[in-house]
Structure formats: C-alpha cells, structure tokens
Amino acid sequence: MAEVTDAGIIICRDVHKWYGDFHALQGIDLTMQKGEVVVICGPSGSGKSTFIRTINRLEEHQRGQIIVDGIELTHDLRNIEAIRRDVGMVFQQFNLFPHLTVRQNITLAPVWVLKQKRSEANAVAMRLLERVGIPEQADKYPGQLSGGQQQRVVIARALAMNPKIMLFDEPTSALDPEMIKEVLDAMRELAVSGMTMIVVTHEMGFAREVADRVAFFDAGRLVEENTPDAFFHHPQHERTKLFLSQILH
Amino acid sequence: MTEPLPPPTERVPVVRWLKRNLFDSWFSTLLTLAALTLIATVLHGLGRWAFTTAQWDVIPANLKLLLVGTYPAEQLWRVWLVVFLLCVLSGFAAGRRRGIFLRIAAVVAASTFVLGVMPFPLATRGWLFGCFGVTAVGCGLGALARHARDQSWIRRTEIALWVVSFPLSLIVLNGIGGILPVVEGRNQWGFMLNLLGAVSGIGLSLPLGILLALGRRSRLPAIRIVCTAYVELIRGVPLISLLFMASIMLQLLLPDSFRPDLVIRAMMTITLFSAAYMAENVRGGLQAIPKGQYEAAYAVGLGPTLTTLLIILPQALRAVIPAIVGQFIALFKDTTLFGFIAILELLNISRSVLGNLEWRGRIFELYVFIGVVFWVLCYAMSYVSRWVERSLGVGER
Numbered sequence: 011m012a013e014v015t016d017a018g019i020i021i022c023r024d025v026h027k028w029y030g031d032f033h034a035l036q037g038i039d040l041t042m043q044k045g046e047v048v049v050i051c052g053p054s055g056s057g058k059s060t061f062i063r064t065i066n067r068l069e070e071h072q073r074g075q076i077i078v079d080g081i082e083l084t085h086d087l088r089n090i091e092a093i094r095r096d097v098g099m100v101f102q103q104f105n106l107f108p109h110l111t112v113r114q115n116i117t118l119a120p121v122w123v124l125k126q127k128r129s130e131a132n133a134v135a136m137r138l139l140e141r142v143g144i145p146e147q148a149d150k151y152p153g154q155l156s157g158g159q160q161q162r163v164v165i166a167r168a169l170a171m172n173p174k175i176m177l178f179d180e181p182t183s184a185l186d187p188e189m190i191k192e193v194l195d196a197m198r199e200l201a202v203s204g205m206t207m208i209v210v211t212h213e214m215g216f217a218r219e220v221a222d223r224v225a226f227f228d229a230g231r232l233v234e235e236n237t238p239d240a241f242f243h244h245p246q247h248e249r250t251k252l253f254l255s256q257i258l259h
Numbered sequence: 260m261t262e263p264l265p266p267p268t269e270r271v272p273v274v275r276w277l278k279r280n281l282f283d284s285w286f287s288t289l290l291t292l293a294a295l296t297l298i299a300t301v302l303h304g305l306g307r308w309a310f311t312t313a314q315w316d317v318i319p320a321n322l323k324l325l326l327v328g329t330y331p332a333e334q335l336w337r338v339w340l341v342v343f344l345l346c347v348l349s350g351f352a353a354g355r356r357r358g359i360f361l362r363i364a365a366v367v368a369a370s371t372f373v374l375g376v377m378p379f380p381l382a383t384r385g386w387l388f389g390c391f392g393v394t395a396v397g398c399g400l401g402a403l404a405r406h407a408r409d410q411s412w413i414r415r416t417e418i419a420l421w422v423v424s425f426p427l428s429l430i431v432l433n434g435i436g437g438i439l440p441v442v443e444g445r446n447q448w449g450f451m452l453n454l455l456g457a458v459s460g461i462g463l464s465l466p467l468g469i470l471l472a473l474g475r476r477s478r479l480p481a482i483r484i485v486c487t488a489y490v491e492l493i494r495g496v497p498l499i500s501l502l503f504m505a506s507i508m509l510q511l512l513l514p515d516s517f518r519p520d521l522v523i524r525a526m527m528t529i530t531l532f533s534a535a536y537m538a539e540n541v542r543g544g545l546q547a548i549p550k551g552q553y554e555a556a557y558a559v560g561l562g563p564t565l566t567t568l569l570i571i572l573p574q575a576l577r578a579v580i581p582a583i584v585g586q587f588i589a590l591f592k593d594t595t596l597f598g599f600i601a602i603l604e605l606l607n608i609s610r611s612v613l614g615n616l617e618w619r620g621r622i623f624e625l626y627v628f629i630g631v632v633f634w635v636l637c638y639a640m641s642y643v644s645r646w647v648e649r650s651l652g653v654g655e656r
Binding site: 106 | 549551555556559561562573574577651
C-alpha cells in the first residue's frame with residue numbers, strides 16, 4: 011500500500027458506473043497529489059457530479075479502483091466510514107441540518123464521530139466560522155441565513171472534521187450572483203492554505219485562477235485534462251473547444 | 260436615505276367589520292341570520308336543559324365512584340399520594356422551566372384550590388388543599404433549582420423521577436403483598452384505568468411505532484416484511500376484537516404459568532394497536548426527509564445509526580407531531596373500550612351508576628360529565644402539542 015500512497019492522495023483507475031442501462035462513467039482515470047486543486051467542468055449530464063460522489067461513496071462505482079489516502083473503496087463499511095471522515099463535501103443544495111443551529115451543525119460530527127469534547131468542538135466551530143467570515147451567525151438556524159452564508163457554513167461544517175480532501179459539487183450553482191463571490195473567496199482561501207480539492211463548477215474564472223489542473227468531462231468520459239493555461243488557450247479536443255466557446259463569452 | 264416605513268396597521272371598526280364579513284350581500288345576510296337563529300336555538304335548548312331540567316346531583320354523589328371506582332376508602336390515601344407525586348413533579352417543572360409548565364401547573368393548582376373550597380367532605384378538601392400546597396412547594400423548589408450551577412444533573416434527575424413515577428404509582432395503587440394490601444385494578448380503579456391505559460399506551464406506542472417505521476424501511480427483507488405484515492395486520496382489525504382476543508383467546512393460548520392480569524393485557528393490546536398507526540405516522544415523516552440530509556450526514560462521517568438518531572428522526576418526528584398527538588388522543592379515548600372486556604373504567608362505571616334505581620334516567624347528565632372530562636384532557640394534550648410544535652420551530656426553516 012505504501013507505494014500506492016506515494017503515487018497520490020486520490021487514485022482512480024478505470025472507474026465505471028451504470029444507472030440501470032445508462033453508462034454514466036465510462037472508465038475515468040485520475041490521480042491527484044496532496045495539495046492539488048482540480049476543477050472539473052463539462053456539460054450537465056456528463057458524469058462530473060457522479061464522479062466526485064464516487065470518491066466518498068455517495069455513489070458506488072461498479073468497476074475499476076478508487077484509492078483515497080491509501081484506503082481502497084470497497085464494500086467494507088469501515089473503509090467507507092474512514093474515508094468519509096477524511097473527505098469533506100460541499101453540496102449544490104447546501105444540505106445543512108435545518109433542525110440544528112449553525113454551531114450545532116458544525117460540532118455534530120466532531121462530537122459524535124471524533125469524540126471531541128463539546129467545549130473544544132465549539133471553539134473549533136467558532137474559529138472556522140471566523141475563517142469563513144460569519145462568526146455572528148453561530149446561533150441562528152440555517153433557514154435564517156442567505157444562500158451564500160449557508161454554503162459557507164457547509165464549508166465550515168466539512169472543515170470541522172479536519173479533512174484531508176474537500177469535494178465541491180457545484181457549490182455556487184444555487185446562489186445569487188452577489189453571493190457567489192463570498193463562497194468562492196472562502197474556497198480560494200482554502201486552496202491557498204494547501205487543501206486538496208476537487209471542484210465541480212462552471213466558474214471558469216475560479217478555475218483559471220485557483221486550479222492546478224482543469225478536467226473536462228463529456229458523456230461519462232474524461233475528455234481532456236491540463237493546466238488552466240493550456241486548457242483555456244490551447245484545448246486539444248473539438249468537444250472541449252465547442253464547450254469553451256459556448257461558456258466563455 | 261429614506262427610513263423604512265412601518266407596516267400598515269389596519270384597524271377596522273366593529274361595525275364595518277360586521278358589514279364587510281357578515282352582511283355584504285342579501286345572500287350572506289340571509290346566511291348570517293339563519294346561522295344566528297340556529298346557534299340561538301341550540302344554545303337556548305342546551306342552557307334550559309342544563310339549568311332547569313338536568314339533575315346534576317348524580318355527579319357529586321357518584322364522583323368518587325366515577326374517578327377512582329370502588330377503591331377502598333381507607334386506602335384512598337394511596338391515590339392521593341400518587342396525585343401528590345405528580346403535583347410536586349409538575350410544580351418543580353413549572354418553577355424551573357416556567358413557560359407552558361408554569362401555565363399547566365397554575366391551572367392544576369387553581370383547580371385544586373377551587374375544588375377545595377367546594378362543599379366536599381372535609382377529608383377530601385384537606386387532600387385537595389394538600390395538592391395545592393404540594394404543587395406550590397414543588398414550584399418553589401423548581402425556582403431554587405433554576406439558579407443551581409449544575410443544571411444538567413438536575414435535568415437528568417428530573418427526567419429520571421418522571422420515568423420512575425409511573426411504575427412507582429402503579430405499585431402504590433396496586434399494592435405489594437405484605438406491605439400494602441392489593442387493590443385489584445380491574446374493578447376498583449375507575450377513571451384511573453383510562454388514565455393509566457393512556458399513559459402507558461402513549462409512553463410505549465411511540466418508541467414501538469418508531470422501531471416499526473424504521474423496520475418497514477429497512478434494507479433487510481426479513482425485517483421489512485415482518486414490520487409491514489405487523490402494521491397491515493393490526494391496522495386491518497378493529498381494536499375491540501383485539502381486546503376480546505386479549506381477554507379471552509389469550510387465556511387459551513398461553514400457558515397457565517404466564518397469564519398477566521387482564522388490565523395489563525388490555526394495556527398491552529391498546530399499546531400494540533396504537534403502535535401500528537404510530538408507525539405509519541412516523542413513516543410519513545421519514546419519507547418527507549430529502550435524500551440530501553442522508554448524504555450530508557454520511558459525508559461528515561456519521562454512520563447509519565447516528566444519522567437516523569441525530570438527523571433523520573428529529574426532523575421526521577417534528578414534521579408529524581400533529582398526527583402523533585392525534586393518535587395519542589384517539590388512544591386515550593379508546594381506553595373506554597376496556598369496558599367491553601369487563602374492566603370497570605369510567606364509561607362502564609357510569610353504566611352501573613345508571614343501573615342503580617336511585618339514579619335511573621340520568622344518562623345525559625352522566626355522559627355530559629364524561630364528555631367534559633375527556634374533552635378537558637384531550638384539549639390539554641393538543642394545547643401542549645401546539646406548544647411543542649412552536650418551541651421546535653416547525654415551519655420556520
């Protein structure tokens with residue numbers, strides 16, 4: 011296993027996934043190093059969300075191999091839970107727990123899963139809320155926050171588990187334009203701090219500025235991946251060129 | 260910068276409100292007048308009956324019989340002891356938590372006081388004032404506990420006391436061989452049977468219903484099939500036939516060595532019956548939880564058990580509080596069916612009162628009284644449930 015960990019914090023080899031007859035992922039190969047930021051883009055239905063959801067096994071892959079931080083994702087429940095502790099996730103629809111306050115949302119998993127003391131978890135929560143810029147919202151309920159604030163709480167909630175990897179599944183797609191920036195700022199700060207991140211997004215500005223690599227998905231395949239510079243200025247495939255011409259005005 | 264304007268306050272004069280809502284056309288005027296006539300007729304009839312025809316002496320004369328059945332007079336202090344226990348506990352909750360607990364305890368204390376000044380026998384009045392005093396003492400203790408430093412210890416003790424109070428009450432009421440003479444519940448406890456049936460049914464049918472609901476959604480086919488079969492089987496049978504089964508058939512099926520008391524069997528039956536309905540209420544709540552909640556819980560590392568306990572159930576139960584309380588109320592009223600399997604609960608006692616020559620024909624008076632007793636307690640339940648809903652913030656997500 012040691013050589014595997016050396017080879018990358020996330021290793022995906024020939025990952026396949028079917029929904030019934032529909033072949034959603036058709037052999038994805040992707041390796042990421044610690045501290046890397048990979049942005050995944052592509053048209054809707056291309057499998058990019060499905061792919062990042064296989065990494066913490068919200069979706070099961072049916073063929074191929076996924077190794078996260080040296081642990082292979084199999085049916086073994088202990089492996090899955092171990093990986094989920096190390097992988098934070100941010101959803102398009104936020105998915106905060108509406109019956110808990112912001113602070114409780116953040117401290118829940120550290121207290122119950124990591125067995126942190128409540129006082130300690132609260133202190134961590136406040137630090138994280140300050141980091142994402144909304145310490146004054148700690149005792150409100152998610153329903154009382156704006157979308158951008160909610161999404162930043164989601165980021166804080168994931169960070170409270172001290173994850174090694176963060177997955178972002180279209181984190182700004184459900185937000186008003188004004189709020190997109192505040193969420194992207196929090197993500198940018200996270201990237202600078204050295205977090206390993208996979209980001210599914212249509213925010214090409216963010217990709218250009220923050221990503222180490224950009225991957226383009228289409229019809230269940232990883233069509234092309236490259237540095238942002240090369241990706242945006244010298245796309246190799248026709249499909250990529252078409253996509254970029256439509257998304258960049 | 261312009262200051263934000265206050266919302267417009269609309270104060271409609273009574274006359275204009277009447278005109279707008281009740282007399283805005285000839286048709287609605289007609290409806291209003293017809294409705295008023297109907298209401299007046301009914302109220303007049305009721306009032307005339309209640310204040311002139313009805314002979315209410317049947318109620319005070321049989322009050323003890325109705326409420327505590329033929330509980331031996333020299334043992335009645337045990338019933339009062341249980342009432343004291345409940346008074347002290349609710350007084351404590353009132354003093355410590357204020358809010359709705361204070362309102363409930365105030366109603367309890369006020370009614371014991373009012374009853375205490377009524378012309379009951381002196382001993383009864385003494386006990387009633389005792390209730391008042393004990394509630395006040397509990398309230399005072401609670402107010403003191405409010406300022407204590409270690410609140411979590413107090414909270415835990417309080418909950419433990421409430422939980423222990425139920426079996427303790429049962430023991431005190433029923434008696435223990437050698438220490439307290441046994442008073443058989445079945446024909447000597449009166450309305451207390453309805454109350455105990457409701458309390459045990461409410462306390463046990465909710466957890467049981469939750470387990471059944473979770474089981475029905477289980478991924479394991481064996482558990483799912485058993486739970487589904489249970490729910491469908493129990494829901495498809497009238498409660499009364501289940502009670503008959505518990506009272507008669509069970510005797511034939513069970514070995515002689517294991518034959519719980521008829522009252523216990525009746526309580527078990529109503530609990531198991533109610534649990535099937537409860538399971539469906541809870542399942543409705545579970546189905547309303549979006550998939551994203553599960554995913555978010557899994558993504559932060561919670562396993563299936565913690566996800567269910569901490570994320571899914573609190574939201575699911577909160578969403579179906581009205582249905583759950585409706586089921587509680589139905590269960591409470593269904594305890595009157597105990598009468599059909601030879602248990603002397605409130606309704607059954609009223610029938611034996613009517614059988615007494617002295618009180619023959621007082622059927623309306625008795626049934627109105629019983630109706631009022633049930634209504635007051637059911638209304639209390641729905642009042643509490645509205646408060647629970649509000650304090651859990653349903654609908655303000």
